[in-house]
Amino acid sequence: MSLLKVLLGVVVIVAVVLLNTVVVMWCERKWAGHLQSRLGPMRTGWHGALQPFADALKLLGKEDLMPADADHVLFLVAPVLAYMPSILIYSATPWMEQFTGYSFDVGIFMVFAVAALFPVAILVAGWASHNKYSVIGGFRAAAQQISYEVPMILAVLGVIMLAGSMKLSTIVEAQASVWNIVTQPFAFMLFFIGMLAELNRTPFDMPEAESELVAGYMTEYSSMRFAMFFLAEYTNVFTWSLFATLLFFGGWGGPLPAVLGFVWLFLKTYAMVFLIIWVRWALPRLRIDQLMEFGWKVLIPAALLNVFFTAFGILTNLAVLVALQVALLAGFVWLVGRLGKQAGAGATTPAPTEVAP
Amino acid sequence: MDVDQETKTLVAPLQFLLNWARGHSMWPLTFGTACCAIEMMSVGCARYDTERFGIFFRNSPRAADCMIVAGTINLKMAPRVRLLYDQMSSPKYVIAMGSCAVSGGPFADGYNVVQGVDEILPVDVYVPGCPPRPEALMNALLMIMERNSAGIASAAEHQTAGQSAGRPAT
């Protein structure tokens, strides 16, 4: 492999990722608008398509502030640290059969390892800002992302077992006949919840909970440094949607000829992006202790169960596997519903009672 | 070719791009004190939807471009307002929304009220009304964005350049 080819690959991948980040940003604002009976960006370009560019350019032209008491080195490093893993993760990402970054044998392992760097960046940003809200945001992020990585990885374990490999392209190819979403719906559910937590999005947006922590770890960041956090977040949305597609929705597989596989890949990825956005705008946010409790007491045991049942299903046959997964999913939905009810046992919507004056 | 000309040729397209961006993206700070703050909230709601123009409310002053002073500022709040303004990164703009922020309004002759936010901040646009309609606030934001597109400097820059801005000294 020549150096030129590597460089070309890097440029193409970075360009594709940045472009998609911008598209995801636009989708978020546009779809959020429509979900709320609004229109979303309209004026900047066709239906506001250039809005993210305008925002980014404007942020570039703004004054770069640093709080006097901040830890200068860390404060400057944090945004870079936040953006780095979001790009680095693509070194292992297969886009199509013929077009893969570097086809690691342990690709999925690499992905999670790199993704684990993001909370470090947030922690650094929160600590360096010398702001109480930032610190709280940073600690929340670290606690939350470390906790939710565990069930996420455990959920993917089932997929790995089915494919018999940790290589991402092999996992995709293994889904040629039947997608993992059919055989692993429960694992997908766990993966999706973990993903939302990884992305710091509602209902798990504690680190930046704007009504509690102003803007969390980003509170003190302005100008391009702020934009880098912002971009990193949206890149991560795209990244995890892409991985959800690769792991559970058959990647680039589809009825079109194999050369057009990327069309399928992007269609499915954006469907995932829509799902993430849809969930975000429909839900309020959890409290940090509830989030940790849910992660450790519900998700991790459930993920372990998933590993066990999947192994059992693989040893028997596919129908048993699907049946077990559906049963698990139903049980999980019931359990989560019950959790809500338990907390609300004391209160019901009061019936209007009439009391004589 | 003299240096000025060279700089101009190099900078002009960049400046044009920057002006375009500033004319299409404006993040106001969610800063409301009184009645006008409710109308400021209305501006973001579905009927008016300022996001159409790239107006997107931010909570942290660091990331905000524009401070909408929505409501009365009193002597206890004044230092905080000034602090918030100082925390914003340039270029920054100030909208005095409502009679209280413009001049103190109905409370102007009170013992605790700042008679117009232009006594503590350079104001770009004054929005009279008590409270102004959401459309009026939207109009003010659009005014600033249009001025940005045209490359007109903000009141703060005018002030640092030594020109008169805001209320003339009387």
Place this chain on the structure above:
Amino acid sequence: MTTPAPEVAGGQVFEGVSGVFDVGPLGRGSIPSAATKPTRLVGVLSELKDGRGFTHLSLLTAAERPAETAGLKMVYAVKRDVDSTLAMLTVTLDEGALRVPTIAGLWSGAAPLEREVFDLFGVVFTGHPNLRRIVLRDDFEGHPLRKEFPMPPAGVTTERVAWALASHGDDGPALAPETSDPAHSVSLPYPTVTEEAEAPGDPVLHSERLVLNMGPQHPSMHGVLHLWLALEGEQIIAADATHGYLHRCLEKLCESRSYRACTAMVDRSDYVSGFHTELAFLSAVEELAEIEVPRKAQYLRVLMGELARLTSHHTWFAACGLDLGAYTPFLFAFRDREAVLDFFEEITGGRMMFNYFRPGGVKDDLPPGAAERLRTCLEGIPASIDGFEALLTTNEIFRNRTCGVGVIAPDTIRDFGVTGPMARASRVDVDLRRDEPYAAYADFDVSVPLGECGDTFDRYAVRIAEMRESVRLALQALEGMPEGDFVSPGVPRALKPPAGAAYRRVESPRGELGVYLESDGTAQPWRLKIRSPAFSNLHVTPAVLPGGRLGDLIAIMGSVDVVMGEIDR
């Protein structure tokens, strides 16, 4: 006016209470009133509270005595819940001896009210646990509601602003001098930030306590509230609510404005439901000036009041959702609110500031066709409420965030003078619309929703139920709208009510909103005091927040529904 005949009631209320004199009705109204000496004050009030069931402290304020007799008087109003009887008590204080014992031992909610009186009038409450300024800056000089306070000259306030910008105004004297009273000293029933912040943290973790200032500029502080928190990790150890960032001298300015101009001014105190303040103020004016209000005007007042309650709860719903991280309910609620605001604008001319009620009626009749369109609009609103309830009420996350969080016991409600939906959520069944029907409420059957246990979810549920109830009442008002004058003819433009005092209350979306009005016979009020429900509701939070987490604080504050304009005035 369903309270019994004044003389009888006054006699009964104060019969056998030692230390009271001048028993009689307040002004020309029906409220039994009496006077007492500062030394007997605590005894009289505790007799009323413990012996006669007057458990609710409705009003605590001061007023200047007429010029010929220099000095102040303290005014207290207490209410008996059983039959909704109100009793007023006044204490005369001579100039130079503006000292009165604190009653914070009887009602914890009196402590912040006394701080306000100290701040604005300079009355020293002996034995008070924490007598500091509450609305003005700590370094402010003088007590502005005294008549002798020199009002600043009109025009640009450059020097004052320069003074204000020079410091944050927090470094003034912390405590008022000479407040200690060895015989009678009171301590607060909750931890204070100043003490807890210094206390050692967790002994195992060797942690330190974090003092966090939330506000005055914070996205979920509903304006400019300032919460001062002592935190242990994310756990709240102590909380203190500081306000005054929106104190705009409303009460003082009203003393130099005509009664008609005051109506426009008081609109701005509770800016999300101005009609209620207008109504309370005008009821007091009408009582003083003995003006009859035609039935049609009464109905219009009920109609507008209920619509204002609806929009106020819409605003609360939006803010509550926003606080908990749900952005969409905000947009849905505001969409409905806009629909009602259109009618406000069509009927009164203003979206939020109405100036619609007039002494003796209302400004104008409904425009032609408005009633029909309003009915159509209102009929659609319950379905729309269902729509945004689907986003929160049944949502598991929302329930987890609110159920069992911030439970307020009925005793605490009474102790702090909490009213309105907050009290009703804790099963304290008070609603002035039903208990003391004002305006035309006697013709309406008001059903009062109650909560189960007084947690955040109950406060949410009660308000949602009230929204539906408001729609029902508004429709009923439209249905039964009588014909006739909308304003009683012959009310003079220049109102000069004869000298006297009146205290009238209405049920605002936040609770018991009262206006204490004193006239000296001139064209301007002598003293106007707005009894703010949000003030009392807010000051219960230092007792509720400790033990919760930072996230709970947001949920609880969202359910309190603070309106800073009304709290600071």
Place this chain on the structure above:
Amino acid sequence: MIGIAKGMATIFGRMIRPAVTELYPYVKRQLPERARMSFSMARDESGQAQCSACMLCERSCPDTAIFIESEKRADSPRRVLTKFTIDLGRCMYCGLCVEQCTSDGLHHTGDFENNVTERSGTMLVLYEVEPGSLGLAPELCESTPAELSEVVATFGTTHRDEEAGS
């Protein structure tokens, strides 16, 4: 989970229905007749302001936002308005001035786009003629004591009077 699904279904329902947004700068809302947003001064057939310069509005304004300049006619006791200014940045739009206008000249309008970039721009001049251009005595008007007492009887002394008096 069911509650969450319900909420998601609700907002999806909004997505497939048209938005409620009004396209403000392109489509402007016609405000109802009673809307109090700005002011206008009616003119009579000869183009003169329909105002008798009685000063009632100026005196009744709680915010001292109205400024009236008038001239006394040489031939009759009537006064003539020369300049009528309202400081929109001071006004609280309570409508008290319009309500008591004796000559039905002052009205509210629904014009809400009054934004300006200079503080002085909030001064809305409703009517202005060159002083003395009407062929009248250029002596500036003051209210007669009788009229003043009528005003005081109607509205009570305002803080302005106190100011003037002190």
